[in-house]
Structure formats: C-alpha cells, structure tokens
Amino acid sequence: MISTIFVRSMKNALSKRWLVAVGACLALVLGMAGPTLAQRTCNPTNLGDTCPVTGTAGFETGLWDLAFLEIATDPLTGVKFPTGIDWGDGGQSDGLIRCFEPVAHPKQCHVFGTHVYATPGTHPIQISYKPGLLSDRQTATTTATISAVGDFVILSIGDSVASGEGNPVVEYSGVRMAMLPQQGLWDDPGSDYDFPKVEPQTPPEEAEMSRNCHRSFIGGPAQAAGLIAATNPVTFVHFACSGASVGQIGIPQADLQKSNIIEQVRIARNNLERIDILLISGGFNNMTFRSVTYGLNGVVRFGFGKLVTRCLDPFQPCQEDLDFTTDISDSINGNPGRILLGKTEIGGPEIEFRFPGLHRAYQDLDKEIHCINPDNDGPEPNCSEKQIPKLVLITEFFDPTHDETGNFGSCLVPKPRWAYINSVITGVNRQVSLSPWPEVGGIQSDFLTHGLCADSGRWVVTLLESKVNQNDENGTGHPNGAGHADYRDRIHARIVELNPPVTTASATAGGTPYPFGKWTTHNVTVTLSAINAIKESGVRGIFYAVDNPNCQPNNDFPDNPPGCLIYGGPFTIATSGKHTVTYFSENAQGFPEAVQSVQVWVDNEPPVMTCKATPSTLWPPSNKMVPVSLNVTAVSAAFGPTPFSLKSVTTSEGNAATDIQGFVIGQPSTQGSLLASRLGYGKAGRVYTFLYQSTDELGLTGTCTAEVQVPHDQGRSNR
Numbered sequence: 001m002i003s004t005i006f007v008r009s010m011k012n013a014l015s016k017r018w019l020v021a022v023g024a025c026l027a028l029v030l031g032m033a034g035p036t037l038a039q040r041t042c043n044p045t046n047l048g049d050t051c052p053v054t055g056t057a058g059f060e061t062g063l064w065d066l067a068f069l070e071i072a073t074d075p076l077t078g079v080k081f082p083t084g085i086d087w088g089d090g091g092q093s094d095g096l097i098r099c100f101e102p103v104a105h106p107k108q109c110h111v112f113g114t115h116v117y118a119t120p121g122t123h124p125i126q127i128s129y130k131p132g133l134l135s136d137r138q139t140a141t142t143t144a145t146i147s148a149v150g151d152f153v154i155l156s157i158g159d160s161v162a163s164g165e166g167n168p169v170v171e172y173s174g175v176r177m178a179m180l181p182q183q184g185l186w187d188d189p190g191s192d193y194d195f196p197k198v199e200p201q202t203p204p205e206e207a208e209m210s211r212n213c214h215r216s217f218i219g220g221p222a223q224a225a226g227l228i229a230a231t232n233p234v235t236f237v238h239f240a241c242s243g244a245s246v247g248q249i250g251i252p253q254a255d256l257q258k259s260n261i262i263e264q265v266r267i268a269r270n271n272l273e274r275i276d277i278l279l280i281s282g283g284f285n286n287m288t289f290r291s292v293t294y295g296l297n298g299v300v301r302f303g304f305g306k307l308v309t310r311c312l313d314p315f316q317p318c319q320e321d322l323d324f325t326t327d328i329s330d331s332i333n334g335n336p337g338r339i340l341l342g343k344t345e346i347g348g349p350e351i352e353f354r355f356p357g358l359h360r361a362y363q364d365l366d367k368e369i370h371c372i373n374p375d376n377d378g379p380e381p382n383c384s385e386k387q388i389p390k391l392v393l394i395t396e397f398f399d400p401t402h403d404e405t406g407n408f409g410s411c412l413v414p415k416p417r418w419a420y421i422n423s424v425i426t427g428v429n430r431q432v433s434l435s436p437w438p439e440v441g442g443i444q445s446d447f448l449t450h451g452l453c454a455d456s457g458r459w460v461v462t463l464l465e466s467k468v469n470q471n472d473e474n475g476t477g478h479p480n481g482a483g484h485a486d487y488r489d490r491i492h493a494r495i496v497e498l499n500p501p502v503t504t505a506s507a508t509a510g511g512t513p514y515p516f517g518k519w520t521t522h523n524v525t526v527t528l529s530a531i532n533a534i535k536e537s538g539v540r541g542i543f544y545a546v547d548n549p550n551c552q553p554n555n556d557f558p559d560n561p562p563g564c565l566i567y568g569g570p571f572t573i574a575t576s577g578k579h580t581v582t583y584f585s586e587n588a589q590g591f592p593e594a595v596q597s598v599q600v601w602v603d604n605e606p607p608v609m610t611c612k613a614t615p616s617t618l619w620p621p622s623n624k625m626v627p628v629s630l631n632v633t634a635v636s637a638a639f640g641p642t643p644f645s646l647k648s649v650t651t652s653e654g655n656a657a658t659d660i661q662g663f664v665i666g667q668p669s670t671q672g673s674l675l676a677s678r679l680g681y682g683k684a685g686r687v688y689t690f691l692y693q694s695t696d697e698l699g700l701t702g703t704c705t706a707e708v709q710v711p712h713d714q715g716r717s718n719r
Helices: 010-014 204-210 220-229 261-271 304-312 322-333 357-369 415-433 443-449 463-470 481-498
Strands: 053-056 064-070 084-086 092-094 096-099 108-113 121-129 138-147 153-158 235-238 277-281 288-291 299-302 339-342 351-354 391-395 502-509 524-531 541-546 571-573 577-586 596-602 608-614 625-636 644-651 671-675 686-695 701-710
Touching: 064 121, 064 138, 153 220, 153 261, 204 261, 220 235, 220 277, 220 481, 261 357, 288 304, 288 322, 288 339, 299 304, 299 339, 304 415, 322 357, 322 415, 357 391, 357 415, 391 481, 415 443, 443 481, 502 577, 502 596, 524 541, 524 577, 524 596, 541 571, 608 686, 625 686, 625 701
Parallel strands: 053 138, 153 235, 153 277, 277 391, 608 701
Antiparallel strands: 064 108, 084 092, 084 121, 096 108, 121 138, 288 299, 339 351, 502 524, 524 571, 541 577, 577 596, 608 625, 625 671, 644 686, 686 701
C-alpha cells in the first residue's frame, strides 16, 4: 500500500544496472524517528548472506534484498523451487527470486521481498529454500527492525512521474532461464508478480495495495526525501501511483482501475497522524479524448501516455484532429457543462465523461488536503489539524519533445506532432502554476536539451529501454535516472526554500509556568523559540507584537516587517488587561510560517473607584431627614466594570442608628436619607462618611469614599 524508503546517492542510483549481479543490497527503507538517520548498507555477496530489514509500522518496508542463497531448479517445471518468507509477525509470502548469472551459476540467487508490519518492534524473519534437488528445505534468518512514524512526515502523492515509472528497483534481467515470470521488481507489492490482485469493489486501501503502481526509489520525490533524510530525522511515505488522476474526471473509479490522487490523500491520512510536507505530481492523466483510429469509434481514452500514443499514430496527425484537440483543450482548461458519452473499452458500458478542467481538479484536491470533502464541501471525517500539511508543493511536468540542440526532435514522429505535445505540456504547466500551491518550477526548461530525441544527455526512457529494464512499454517517455535527478534537485531546493520554521511560545508568571488565556495577578514573561525540522531551511528570525494585529509577514520588508518587533529574548507584559501576542518566524531564505497568536491576561491593579454624593451639603440644619444618593463607579483594568458594595457609613456626631436611614451595609446601596443636623456649639459641623469597596475576579480590592457635610454655618465649610 505505502512504501517508506531511504534513497541512496544518485551516483549509486545510476549505477544500479543489474544490481543483483553485483550482490548490492537494496537499502530502501528510511529509518524513522531517532537521533540519526544513517543509510543501511548490506552486500550479500557470499552464499548464505542475509540482509536486515528496517521500516515503519503501518507501511510497506519497500523491496529488500533479503538473502543470497543457493536455490535449486525443479526439473519438472524448469523453474526455481519457491522460497517462503515468514516475516515474524504471522505474515507469510513467497520470495521474489533473481539469480546471479543463471547460465553459469544457476543456483546462486537473490531473494527479495516487501512486507507491512502493523506495530513497531523487532521481528525475526525466516526464509525457507531448497538448495538441491534431493535436499531438504533449509532456513536462512534475518531480522526486521520496525519503528513508529516520526515527528516530521513527507508524503508524496501523484502519478507515474512521481512514482518512478520506467525505473524499476530491480531491473528485468533479460535472461529467461529459471526466472519466470519476467518483469522488473518494484517497491510496491501490487507491481510484483506474486501479489494477489483484488476486485474493484474492495475497500480503497486494499485496492490501492494491489494496483500496479510501479513505485521506485529512483523517483524524484523519493530521491529528494533521501537527501533530506540524510541530515534530518524525517519519515517519507511514497504513495504516488502510475496512472493516477486528480479526481474522478467523470469516470467511475471501478472502470478506471487507476489510482485517484484524492483517494491517495484519504488513505494516507488513515495511516498517518501527521503530514508536514505534501509533494504532488498530477494532471497529465486527466487528459480525456475520443479515439477514432483503427475503428475504435466510441472508445474514450485517458492519460498522457495514451495522448502520446495517439500523436504517434502515423496515419492521422493529432494536431489536425479537431475532436482530439477540443477534448484535450477542455481537459486542461475545463468545460464543465460538456458531457462526452463513450466507453473505456470495446463492448463495455457507455459512460459519461466530464471535463471539469485542471483548475477545478486542483481546487477539489486542495479541499481534501484541508480536510474538506470536495463532494459535499462538508468536513472530512477523521481528519485532524496535524494532517493538514504546512507546506504543499506541486511539481511542474517535464518536456520530452526536444533534442540535444533544444529543437523539436525528428525521431519517431514529425516535428509538428512534437510541437503539439509540447503545447499540451505547456498548457498543463500553466494550470500547475495557477494551482493553490507553490510549484516546483524550471523542470520543463531543464529538459529542453534532454528530450526523447536527444542523441546524448537524454533524460527520458525510450521504448527499447523500457522493454529491457522492466519488460513492458509502460516506462516509455518517463524520466530516467538522470531526469529524476533533476526532479530531485528541484524538489529538494524548493523544500529547503519554503519549509517554514515552527515557533512555540511559553511564559511564566510569578516564577511559575503561565497557561496562556488565563488571568494572573503577576507580570507575565513570554519566551519565543523557533526550530526548523529541516535544518538546511533554518531560522533567520522571530518577529512579534503585543496588541498590534498589523504585525504580518511582509515581502517588501522581510527583515523588519512593519508593526512587528524583532525578538531578541524574553519580554514582559505588565499592563493589566487582555493582551494578544502575535508572532511568527522566517526560515533562512526569508519564507515565513503562518502567523500565530496567544492570549496573555494580566490583572495586577485593583479596581479604580469613584464616589460622589448628591447633595454633598445639607442646609439648613432643619433636623429633618434629607434624601441623599451616591454615584459610585468601579472599573477593573482587566475585567472592566466590577461590582461594588457599601462597606460603611459613619457620622462625626449624633447617633448613626437614627440619623442614617435606608443605606444597607454589604449591598450596592446608593440611596437613603441623612439627618440635616449639627451641634450648635460645634464649630466643625457634622460630616457623614461613606466607604465603598469593589473586589475583582482575582481578589484585588479597590475603595473610594464620599462625604456629606452639615456645616456649622454658611460662611464656612466643615473643613
């Protein structure tokens, strides 16, 4: 279903011809979580040698050269006695056998296999084999060390360009003796000859596992991941599949029998708790057109390979077929209201083919990436925020149409047909550039002097090479090892350029950790830290602001974004209130992460209170009760208006119990009556004093007082 692989250097990748002949162990599995990621090497050059396996729980280990053994031939069938593999977790499979110099040394054979382990751990592997016609079966042993998915995941989805089509992991040998059936070997078991195919009605994961995807570690995304894995602890999941389209393009998936890139995302998410970087290659296989050659009227073809085959037709120039060019234009640019009735095969059921166009297809894929079901625009179930990648890249498509001089090739087909194919590629790449994601560009121009017709420096697999390497023609027209090296370098450079840092914020208050979004009576000290999971991308700086929403990344001022402060160390927030701290980091190339924010709520000031009595002077001293009201406010800098209560009311003379009426202690009491009286001989007069108190939610208390005077006379106040 999913291969996780570690890629060797391009030098080794390009020298892989007849790997088993030199006994090279295919170190395909990417070590996952852990302090270091070292490539595993194994060279089973001596009979009896075995190779240890590494992998990730829940995913295919990728194809491993498990052992170099002496294996006899069954005289009745003329083929090797089968090998059996017990994977140590209850799983069993047949080994894939390739023999070293089958004529000169017919018993010296390599045994390959791939497996999916459900859980991490160390598992014993036993390989049973028959070394001689009359001998008993013997056992060779090795181990599989399986780890959990790591803390940084790169997922590659898409079509044959990303899967590595044309570049089998172990090439077809060209020698038929004792090696049936004949084909190249690949990282996904669905492409290898002993894996059972499943019916279209089976669950998506089982169907995907059985597809003939031709996944290979030679693929550009896999190689780019290998460069990153050499210096960073990452998990790479290789999930691209030959023939994959972006969405359904109006064809029932059961009829297509091809992988759907949207479905690839869904299946991968079922097995990954997180996705950090998503690499996409897709769009070519959305080409849909009517085939009218060789009497196939009514048959509808799809895929870029079929398009090229159509243009290779010597009897009908594709660029002069109006139906064909209209179909291709609609496939790229979209004609949503158009329906084409046709069949995928002669005698098959009639199907409606639609032309949503690549723009719509990419939009639907982007919805799925962001946990939105493109069929109903509702939330995609079982999809979490961690599974929404922080970086999504789509690769430009290569151009196989030129020769070593940069001109349209003269091989195989006339130049006008190459020109038309080139125009299709350019149209697709235009849609790639308009997709919702950053593109990995420059690839089409890189291939300008390395196309299929180049006499030297060719970066494209020929028909002959495809038949020699994998014993079929499916690899024709795809990038070869050198072409995928270009993809590798372009993808790797773009990842390094655009992979954002991740900034985390922490804080303390009163010497203890502070939980953001909670009230505290202490000053809060905030600390920001940023790391980049890909160290080559690095961190150039951290920027922040307090209560300034204008602090945003700015391409014109990347080193000093307006509204932001440059983080130089922990900073303290001492002012009472709710504060928003906005922050983000930029990588070494100036590319920012998404802006984040946290809430800091400080309350270190008591409520501010005001009290005013009306009237504030009682005259004349008539010994009557006079109504008095108090205007009281209490405002917390953190919480705003806060409740208050009357703490006390006193008089400087007389009897409070009889002279003060209506005011209730302990209540927000502001209305009552006071006795307008004072002692005739008392020069100071009478003073009533009100004390109010307010306590906010954190217990901080404020007070205020107000006085009402009964002066001795009108000539002077009591004070």
